[in-house]
Amino acid sequence: MSLTARDLGLFAIMGAVLAMVAMFQSPQLAVTILNMSLISAIMALGVNMQWGYAGLFNVGIMGFTAVGGLAVVLIAQPPVPEAWAAGGLGVLLGLMLGVATILAAVIVYKKMTPGKLRGLAIFGVLLVGYLVTAKIFGPAKQAVQAVNPASEGYLGGAGLPVIMAWPVGAVFAAGIAWVIGKISLGLRSDYLAIATLGISEIVIAVLKHERWLARGVNNVTGIDRPVPRPVDLQPVPWVQSLADTLGWSLSQTASVISGLGYSALFLIVLAMLIWLAERALNSPWGRMMRAIRDNEVSARAMGKDVTRRHLMIFVLGSGVCGLAGAMMVSMDGQLTPGSYEPLRFTFLVWVMVIVGGSGNNWGSVLGAFVIWFLWVQVEPAGRWFMDLATSGMAADSDLRQHLLGSAAYMRLLTMGVALLLMLRFAPRGLIPER
Amino acid sequence: MEPLNALISLSNFMLIPALAYGSQLALGALGITLIFSILRFAHFAHGDTMALGTAAVIGGTLFLQAQGVSIDPLPTALLAIPIGIVVMVLYLLAADRLVYKYFRKVKAKPLTFVMASLGVMFVTNGITRLFMGVGETRFEDGQRFLFTVREFRDFTGMAEGMALRSAQAITIITALIVMVVLFWFLNRTRAGKSMRAYSDNEDLALLSGINPERVVVITWTITAILLVLAGTLYGLDKGFRPFNYFQLLLPMFAAAILGGLGSPIGAIVGAYVVAFAELGITYAWRRVFSYLMPEGLEPTSMMQLLPVDYKFAVTFAILVIVLLFRPTGIFKGKVI
Numbered sequence: 001m002s003l004t005a006r007d008l009g010l011f012a013i014m015g016a017v018l019a020m021v022a023m024f025q026s027p028q029l030a031v032t033i034l035n036m037s038l039i040s041a042i043m044a045l046g047v048n049m050q051w052g053y054a055g056l057f058n059v060g061i062m063g064f065t066a067v068g069g070l071a072v073v074l075i076a077q078p079p080v081p082e083a084w085a086a087g088g089l090g091v092l093l094g095l096m097l098g099v100a101t102i103l104a105a106v107i108v109y110k111k112m113t114p115g116k117l118r119g120l121a122i123f124g125v126l127l128v129g130y131l132v133t134a135k136i137f138g139p140a141k142q143a144v145q146a147v148n149p150a151s152e153g154y155l156g157g158a159g160l161p162v163i164m165a166w167p168v169g170a171v172f173a174a175g176i177a178w179v180i181g182k183i184s185l186g187l188r189s190d191y192l193a194i195a196t197l198g199i200s201e202i203v204i205a206v207l208k209h210e211r212w213l214a215r216g217v218n219n220v221t222g223i224d225r226p227v228p229r230p231v232d233l234q235p236v237p238w239v240q241s242l243a244d245t246l247g248w249s250l251s252q253t254a255s256v257i258s259g260l261g262y263s264a265l266f267l268i269v270l271a272m273l274i275w276l277a278e279r280a281l282n283s284p285w286g287r288m289m290r291a292i293r294d295n296e297v298s299a300r301a302m303g304k305d306v307t308r309r310h311l312m313i314f315v316l317g318s319g320v321c322g323l324a325g326a327m328m329v330s331m332d333g334q335l336t337p338g339s340y341e342p343l344r345f346t347f348l349v350w351v352m353v354i355v356g357g358s359g360n361n362w363g364s365v366l367g368a369f370v371i372w373f374l375w376v377q378v379e380p381a382g383r384w385f386m387d388l389a390t391s392g393m394a395a396d397s398d399l400r401q402h403l404l405g406s407a408a409y410m411r412l413l414t415m416g417v418a419l420l421l422m423l424r425f426a427p428r429g430l431i432p433e434r
Numbered sequence: 435m436e437p438l439n440a441l442i443s444l445s446n447f448m449l450i451p452a453l454a455y456g457s458q459l460a461l462g463a464l465g466i467t468l469i470f471s472i473l474r475f476a477h478f479a480h481g482d483t484m485a486l487g488t489a490a491v492i493g494g495t496l497f498l499q500a501q502g503v504s505i506d507p508l509p510t511a512l513l514a515i516p517i518g519i520v521v522m523v524l525y526l527l528a529a530d531r532l533v534y535k536y537f538r539k540v541k542a543k544p545l546t547f548v549m550a551s552l553g554v555m556f557v558t559n560g561i562t563r564l565f566m567g568v569g570e571t572r573f574e575d576g577q578r579f580l581f582t583v584r585e586f587r588d589f590t591g592m593a594e595g596m597a598l599r600s601a602q603a604i605t606i607i608t609a610l611i612v613m614v615v616l617f618w619f620l621n622r623t624r625a626g627k628s629m630r631a632y633s634d635n636e637d638l639a640l641l642s643g644i645n646p647e648r649v650v651v652i653t654w655t656i657t658a659i660l661l662v663l664a665g666t667l668y669g670l671d672k673g674f675r676p677f678n679y680f681q682l683l684l685p686m687f688a689a690a691i692l693g694g695l696g697s698p699i700g701a702i703v704g705a706y707v708v709a710f711a712e713l714g715i716t717y718a719w720r721r722v723f724s725y726l727m728p729e730g731l732e733p734t735s736m737m738q739l740l741p742v743d744y745k746f747a748v749t750f751a752i753l754v755i756v757l758l759f760r761p762t763g764i765f766k767g768k769v770i
Contacts, residue, residue, distance in 0.1 A: 057545055059478075130739075183754055187761050189545060190476040194687045195757065198750035201684060209743040342680070343559065347552055354549060409563035416556025420533055423550055 003362055007431050014369045028252060031259035033376055037369040038266035039328050044352040044364035045273055046320030052359035052433065053281065054313040055293040057193045060180070062345035063200025064318045066207055066337070067176055068169030068325025073214045073335050075165035076224045077157035083147040083212075088155055090140025091212060094133055101129025144212040154215045162224045166269070166326045173322020174315045176203070181314040186307040192314075200346065207337035214335055221334040227261030230254040262331050269327065270365070273320065277361045289313060290359075343412065348375065351419045357429025366430055374418070375411055382410030439594040440725035446583070446596040448717050454602040454671055456709030457609030461664035462682060463689035463701035464616065465657040471633040471696035472653040473534070475547035479555035480661070480686060485679035486525065486562045487658070488665035491518035492573045492674060493565070499575070507577035507600070511666055518666065522658040529554050530654055538650075562676050571674040574601060594725075601670040612663060613702060616656070620698065625652050633696065684746060685712070688753045694763025703764060711752055712745045 003011075022030035043061060050056040105125050112118040145153045176199065184195040208217050233239050233254040243253035280286050292299040292306050300306050329335050348371065356367020386407045393400040422429065462484060469477040494514030498504075505513055533550050579585075580603055583595030620626040625648075632639040632649045640646065665679065672678070689708045693700025719737035727733065740747065756763060 055545070057548065184757055187757060190548065191691070191757055191761070193476065193548070194684070194691060194753065195750075198684055198688075198746065198753055201681070201746040202744075202750055205743050205746055209741060343556070347556065350549070350552060351556075403564075406564045406567060409560050411560075412556050412563065413560030416553045416558075416560060419556060420550065420553035423546065423553060424533070424536060427546070 007362060007366075010366055010430060014366065014373070017373065026252075027248070027256050028259065029376075031256055031263065033373055035259060035262050035266060035331060036328075036376075037372040038263065038270055039324050039331070040349065040352060040372045041365040041368035042266075042270055042273060042324040042327070043321050043349045044356065044368040045270075045277060045361060046317040046324065047349055047353050048317075048356075048358060048361060048364040049277065049320065050314055050317035051353060052364070053286070053289045053293065054310055055189070056185075056310060056314055056317075057189060058196045058314070058317070059193050059342075059346050059350075060196030060198075060200035060203075061321050061349050062340050062342050063196070063203035064173040064177065064321040065325030065328065065345055066200075066203050066340050067172045068322035068327075069329035069335050070207060070214055071169035071172050071322070072162065072165040072223060072326050072329040073220045074157045075160050075168055076162040076330070077220060078159045080147065080152045080154065080156035083144045083152060083155050086147050087140035087143035087212075090136055091144060091155065094137025094140060097129065097133040097136060101126060101133060104129065141210075141212050152215075153218070154212050154220075162226050162330050165330060166323055169326025170319040170323040173325070174319035177315045177318030178311070181311040185310045185314060197342075200342065204337060204340050207335075207340075214337075217338055219334055219336045219338075223330065223333045223335070225333055226265060226330060227258055230258045233257055266327060269323070274361055274365070281361065348415065351415050354419055355422050355429060357431040357433060359433030360429065360431050363429050363431035363433070370430070371415070371418070374414060378411040378414045379408050382407040382414075385410075436725045439592055440722045442586075442592060442594040442596045443721045443725070446594070447721075448713050450596075450598065450602055452709045452713040453706075454605045454667075455713065456706035457605050458664050458668040458671065459682070459685055459689050459709055460702045460705035461609055461612060461660050461667070462686040463693070463705045464613075464698055465660040465664070466686055466690045467693070467696055467698055467701040468653055468657055468660075470690070472629060472649060473538075473547070475544045475551065476687070478548060478551045478683065479529075479558055481680045481683040482555045482558040482562065482676070483522070483526065484661045484665035484668075484682065485674075485676045486558050487518050487522040487662035488669045488674055488679070489562050489566050490521040491515055491662060491666045492571060492669070494518060495573050495575075505576070508604070509574050509576040509600070509670055511573055511575075511670060512604070515662060515666055518662040519659050522662050523655050526654040526658050527651065530650065559676070559680070566674070566676060568676060571669075573674065574670050576600065599671070601667070605667040605671055608663060608667060612660070616660075616698065619656075629653065681746075685709075685749045688749045692752060692756050692763055694765040697763065697765040700763055700765035708749055708752060712748045715739045715748045716742045716745050 018030050018034060021033065043065065046064075047058060047061060050058050105122050108121050108125055109118065112121060144155060147153055180192075180195055180199050184192045207214060210216060211218065214220050230251065231254070234250050239254055239257060240250060242257075243250045246253065248256075281289075288299070288304060289309065291302075292304060292309055296306050349368075352367040352371045353364050354367070355371055356365065357363025383404065386403050390397075390400040390403055462480065466477055466480055469475070469480075491511055491514045494517035495509075495511045498510050498514055503513065504510055533554060534547065537546055537550060577600055580598040580600055581589075581596075583597045586592075586597065587595040620630060628639065628644045629649055629652060631642065632644055632646060636646070639649075668679075668682070685708050686705075689704035690701050691704070692707060693702070693704030717738065720733050720735065723733045723737055
């Protein structure tokens with residue numbers, strides 16, 4: 001199952017389009033689109049594993065990417081010793097008590113016979129656990145947040161190399177996915193959708209609210225980068241000579257080179273993932289997954305544990321989304337919980353998977369490139385269109401100003417129309433499953 | 435008088451807002467449950483369609499205000515609701531013709547419908563923002579309070595005050611009327627009965643001469659009415675911001691699942707449970723307990739179980755508990 005000439009042609013067209021962006025708009029823009037497309041491609045791969053291989057409907061991609069992003073802060077940022085001294089242990093103890101409370105409630109539920117007594121016991125355990133946890137956690141949290149709040153006010157990270165955060169981000173996301181999957185897999189298919197929708201909102205709420213963790217809405221900025229920053233590249237002699245040969249400004253050359261450094265890293269990760277995914281899909285395991293997707297009942301009759309397989313693929317796919325989230329944060333060099341929006345991070349990835357071709361890994365990659373390109377370019381195109389459409393009106397007319405101002409929302413409309421057209425006329429996507 | 439003061443404080447800050455919020459959720463969840471039981475898919479565009487309906491009502495309100503029409507002390511928006519309903523009926527029927535009808539014809543899987551509703555969600559979202567932007571719009575006019583805290587205190591002589599906003603009162607009353615009418619419609623009229631029959635068993639309904647396309651049209655029409663009412667009442671109560679409507683999706687679905695997907699009475703009960711749980715758990719109980727506890731034992735902390743930012747977590751926790759212990763919901767779902 002390799003690429004056909006037609007698929008290669010589609011990728012070539014996409015490459016040519018990006019090259020045109022570099023020529024006619026700006027090389028920086030082309031590199032930015034390329035990098036974000038690569039990250040989106042990894043997200044789409046993760047979703048494609050869940051949807052294309054197994055038919056699982058995950059609408060919590062935003063939450064998994066955000067958790068991956070959190071891992072970058074926790075791994076790469078230097079620790080804040082004053083904050084640890086002020087309340088680090090209390091916070092950790094509080095978290096452990098919280099987990100212990102839930103575990104205790106689960107044990108009570110499993111050990112006791114059903115009845116009123118059990119209900120009361122569980123309630124009692126939860127209440128006592130909550131009060132004790134709140135007593136220890138609350139003050140410790142306040143103490144941590146009071147440490148130098150303008151620039152710190154959080155526990156900081158482990159101060160490790162930022163690349164290490166990528167696998168850790170994947171593990172974080174996979175852990176959350178395991179809990180969600182345990183609860184909602186094996187029930188109706190739409191329940192997983194609602195459950196993932198919920199958990200992603202909660203993850204964002206936690207990131208925004210728990211300032212001791214990653215500064216909440218105050219954002220963590222200036223995170224270590226895996227490739228040199230443009231500013232550091234500018235004094236390098238070969239960069240300067242390259243700028244002269246190309247006839248570009250020095251800052252432009254430096255930022256393009258820095259961006260291409262990320263592209264190289266992302267390409268390596270993407271290539272590894274695709275290789276693994278393709279191998280898996282064409283192995284007996286992949287055939288089993290597709291058999292389960294296409295007919296759960298007969299797969300079950302063949303002795304396959306459908307729920308367990310679903311859980312496995314759900315955890316794997318979410319882990320890949322977490323990896324992409326970590327990569328994105330380390331590219332931006334900052335974690336901004338306020339910027340996570342479900343339309344952008346969950347539903348747009350879905351459009352990528354559907355447009356690209358669900359069930360086909362290469363399709364997801366192509367879909368990510370096409371849709372991200374549209375997402376970036378539709379806004380200026382919309383503004384241009386609105387400008388044209390309203391050119392008959394007076395320049396200071398309210399309606400004209402309003403329409404020009406809302407051109408930004410054209411992209412949502414375009415995405416919706418693209419998704420609907422694909423579903424209707426080419427439900428198998430640009431590169432169909434074969 | 436201490437317990438009475440506690441009750442007044444509780445009503446003012448929790449019971450009345452929760453009742454209003456629950457009514458808004460109930461109208462939304464009813465729409466979700468209807469679509470689920472007739473068209474058999476989870477309608478993800480619900481929140482955004484609600485936003486578009488409200489936008490239409492706001493447009494109507496502005497137009498009426500410009501014409502000098504007013505029904506003071508009631509908000510003008512109530513007069514504009516029919517405009518919104520007409521717009522949304524046309525919009526949803528157009529969406530059905532252009533999008534869902536084809537998938538029904540080819541008997542697509544339920545998740546394909548859900549995908550299609552994601553597409554409709556994007557489009558609706560874009561249209562709403564084209565007209566309204568992303569900021570907050572307030573369109574409540576007329577008399578804002580039935581009675582204010584001060585009036586209540588002067589009238590009763592109690593230490594605690596209580597206010598009733600007209601938006602809240604209108605919400606609760608409208609929701610009650612709508613629910614009664616809806617149940618009368620489903621149980622007593624021919625169209626309602628054909629809907630229930632279709633939801634119960636599609637093939638049998640076809641055999642008995644029920645026209646499925648007609649059932650679908652009626653379903654979308656009812657959904658449009660519920661949507662516009664829910665959206666407008668929510669907007670009157672809390673202001674209109676498109677993103678908030680999208681976020682209503684989770685509590686509305688939680689309500690519908692909690693009550694049992696496909697069961698209208700379940701959707702209503704579920705909505706109130708979600709609303710009271712959300713507000714109850716994020717409410718600071720200190721004031722109430724300071725009246726109830728004996729002297730010297732007054733609470734010192736806020737007595738708030740979770741910060742308000744976590745109201746989604748409450749909804750979600752309810753959802754998880756239901757999924758774990760009673761996946762069919764309180765009222766066994768599926769049939770209306």
